Structure formats: structure tokens, C-alpha cells
Amino acid sequence: MAASFLAPLNQTNPSLIAASIAIISATIFYFWAVKRSNKKLAPLPPGPLGLPILGYIPFLNGAPIHRKFAELSAKYGPIFKIWVGSQLYVVVSSPALAKQVLRDNESVFSSRELPLVGRICTYGGLDLACLPMGPDWNSMRKVLVREALSSPGLDGCYELRRREVVKALNEVEVGKPVGVFELAHKVVGNATLGMLWGGGGGGGVVGGDYGETREVGQRIMELMAKPNVSDLFPMLARFDLQGIGREAAELAERFDRIVSAMIRKRLDGGGEKKGGEIDKVDLLQVLLERRGSSGAGSPLTSMAHFKAMLQDVAVGGNENIASTIEWAMSELLKSDRAMKSVQQELDEIVGPDSLVEDHHLKDLKYLDAVIKETCRLYLALMNRTASRACTVGGYTVPQGSKVFVNSWAIHRDPHSSSFRYVPFGSGRRICAGVSLAERLLKYVLGSLLHRFEWRLADGEEGGVDLSDDFTLFIKKKRPLVAVPASRLPAGLELLAY
Ligand code: HEM
Secondary structure, three states: OOOOOOOOOOOOOHHHHHHHHHHHHHHHHHHHHHHHHHHHOOOOOOOOOOEOOOEOHHHOOOOOHHHHHHHHHHHHOOEEEEEEOOEEEEEEOOHHHHHHHHHHOOOOOOEOOOOHHHHHOOOOOOOOOOOOOOHHHHHHHHHHHHHHOOHHHHHHOHHHHHHHHHHHHHOOOOOOOEEHHHHHHHHHHHHHHHHHHOEOOOOOOOOOOHHHHHHHHHHHHHHHHOOOHHHHOHHHHHHOOOOHHHHHHHHHHHHHHHHHHHHHHHHOOOOOOOOOOEOOOOHHHHHHHHHHHOOOOOHHHOHHHHHHHHHHHHHOOHHHHHHHHHHHHHHHHHOHHHHHHHHHHHHHHOOOOOOOOHHHHHHOHHHHHHHHHHHHHHOOEEEEEOOOOEEEOOEEEOOOOEEEEEHHHHOOOOOOOOOOOOOOOOHHHOOOOHHHHHHHHHHHHHHHHHHEEEEEOOOOOOOOOOOEEEOOOEEEOOOOEEEEEEOOOOOHHHHHO
16 A cells, blocks of 8 residues: 555654655755855955956056055955966955954964075075974974073073174264164174074174175065066976076075084084183074984974074064164154153163163063054064965955965054054964064164164255155165264273173
């Protein structure tokens, strides 16, 4: 007998059960598939049309890139896309979307692709900034950030950076106009190199051969900032149409010669001791000892990884710190009130009879606020790469896109959020040198303002020009030139050194 259509409910009918299961499963599958396909269908972010092949390249001229991105964001919203050659750029400009990229989807956006110059100059991409997140990155970061550049690590090599700062400032000619960026770059660069390999036995004498290392580092940064056809169209990279790859290889070789000599001297039992050398343990010594005790499989046992890590310290932040100091000085020269407040604080905390020392830094609250405000106003972009497709702000960010977080725009966003201040980035890939950068910013700027009275050089009567440009960071379009006058009793600086 055919099964009754109206079979009593309490009667178990196997074919009905099977049919019900099939229908329910199909329904569940249908909704899952719709949801999944909807996910797939999340659109790409909006953005301007570009030209075939070139994409938006021809329209990127004119305003510096952080401003151009902010303009496009005003038109297309807090997330937009542009094609730059064959590369898709996605730019986010709000704290909420920065959080989605840097925190909520950290595993997707945890790597970054450096330009070709960056890879050539870091032993093929073996430094912390280039390495993908994984065991090698992890153990290198641990050694550098948690040990060498930790608070006790930085305390341990204070004498070495102090000596370089005092020496470089002793060389400033009172009454003579000086380019503030160049001066800051020299002071910061020498301080960094002093603590890196200027300790006893390193062959590092006061102000040693740091000039060449600084010059190589500066040129690497300039080259990295140059638009390179090889980055925009990787299939053309082997032709190196602008010769950028060749110059980068020469710079990489020069850096390698310097770093290899430093390591060799140290492994051979130290260099000749010269006048002014301080017998202190420097970072090279700390890192070499760490290398010696690291087990097989550690990236530190690879000399290329080791040198790439030293390069991160030697070159990593000098330009950025020097530029931030130049911006801070520009803002202070524009505001008598702020300049007086900083100097008053320095006089109260440090006094006219001593030099700024590391132990003063924690009490220099106004100076700290000046630096934080400068970082808010003048630190710009960071970029990560999408390791797989991901949804951000309701839009699909395809795998391989370069995602830029426009901190310059975010820092000006009046809507408060936990991601409104990210000058050093965020998450596990936050700047590895943040603690060093913060100390050097405060120590060098504090010393410049404590030791000298500054006025604009002649010819700058129009006042301080705050227009900006972008290289790898926001840079002053017109370099600040200022004239120092002494604020301290004569001879104090020499005694202190
Ligand atoms: C004012 C000074 C500096 C600024 C504004 C700055 C800014 C940044 C930013 C925004 C990032 C990317 C963070 C992210 O993706 O979330 C970064 C990464 C990095 N910075 Fe700095 N930095 C400065 C100084 C330094 C110094 C002094 C060093 C050297 C020790 C350094 C070494 C690095 C390294 C190695 C990375 C890559 C870290 C990783 O991917 O694990 N930086 N920095």
C-alpha cells in the first residue's frame, strides 16, 4: 500500500524522515552557500579609474602621497583602492579601519613587501622589516627588541650614545647657520652607531668612521623612496631600467664591507684602543654573545641574518628621528610660548650647570608632549601586504594587495578611538626600534634646546615654512636653517665630555 499522505504523526515513516533530512540539509547548504557567495561577492573598495597598464601612476604627481591619499579618501571614503602599475593599493584612513587591518585581521596583514632596493640592501630581505612572520622573524625580534633594545639593554649602552651626542654638539659652531636636519642626522646617527659598535675593542673611536655608514644609510633610504619601474612592473625588474638596482647593490656592498670589518675586528679580539674610547659593552658585543649561545637552527647563526639585523639598527630609524627633530624645532621656532615652556622646563629639571642626561628624561613632561604632538602631526604611512583575501570595512581586499594605513589622516581624525595614535604602527609588527627612537628623540632634542638658543637664519624672515613633502616619511619641503647661540656657561660641555 502506498504510504498515506496523511500518515499519523506518531507513525515513523523512514522515507519521510530521509526526505526531511534531505530537505533540511539542502536548506542549510543553500543558506551556507548564499552566505559564502555573498562573502565572495563583497565588492572591491571604490576608487578612481586609472589608465590601462599604468593605473593611477600619472595622477600621483603633485601633492605628497599622504595628502593625495587623504584627498582620495575625502572623495571615495575611508577605504579606497588604486592600481599603481600592476600592483593593487588599498588605502585605509580611519581609526576603525586601521584597527581592522592592524589588530582584528593581524594574521592576514602581518607581512610587508619592501621595495626592491630594500630587499637588495637587507641581504635579500633577511632583516626584521622584510622577513615574513614565522620562527626566524620571531627569534630575531626577540633578541633585538626584548634583549638588545630593552630598557636595561639601552641603559647599558647609555655612555656610548651620550659620548657621541656631547661630542657632536661640541662641534656645533655658535653663531653659524646650520641645517637642522643634517645636524640632527649626524647626532642621532653617531649616537646609534656609537652604541652599536663604538664600545671598547670595537675599533670604534668617538665619532669614528660613522660618516661613511651614515652616508650609505641615507643614500639607501633615498633610493628606496624613488619610484622604481622594477617595483611597479616586476616583470621588467631584470632590465633595471633606471639603474636603481645596480646602485642599491653597490650600497649593499659598501654596507657589507663596513659591518664585516666591525664583526671581524670584534671576533679577532678587538681593535686597537684609541683616544676617547670607552670600554663599555656595546650592542654588537651583546648580539655576538647571543649569537654564540643560540642553538642550531637559530637565524642568528646565519651571518647574513645577523648582518641584516645590525643594519636595521644602524640605518633603521636615523632619518625618521632626524626629520621628527627638524619638525619639532620648526614648530617651536614658530611658537615663542611653546619654546619658552620647553626651555623653562629644561632649566628647572636639568639646570644651567649640567647637561641633559638620560635620568632627566622621565621628568621632562612638556618636552615629551612636544615630541608626541610632532609625531602626531608629521608621521605618515605604514604598509602591509594581504597574505590572503580579507574583508575590511565591508569590502574585499584581495590577496597580494598592498594595504596602506594613512596615519597622517588618522592622526587628524577628530573621532576618538583606540587607533587614533599610531606613529610607530601597531600589533606584533610595531616598530622594533620604538624604545630607542623615543629615547633618542627626547635626549637629542632636549640637548639641542638646553645647550643652544635658536633663531631662524637670515633670509628666513617669512617665518618657518611648514610645507611638507614625502620620501619614505614626511619631510620638510624647505629644510630648516637656524642659528645657535650658547645658553650654557662656557666650558661646561667640555667638562661633561
Ligand atoms: C621616529 C623614529 C621611527 C619611526 C617613526 C618608526 C616607524 C616605524 C613604523 C611605522 C614601522 C611599521 C610598523 C607597523 O607595520 O605596524 C616600523 C617598523 C620597524 N622599525 Fe621603526 N621607526 C622609527 C625608528 C626606528 C629605529 C630607531 C629602529 C632601529 C632599531 C627601527 C626599526 C624598525 C624595524 C626593524 C621595523 C620592522 C619591524 C617588524 O616588522 O618586525 N625603527 N617603524
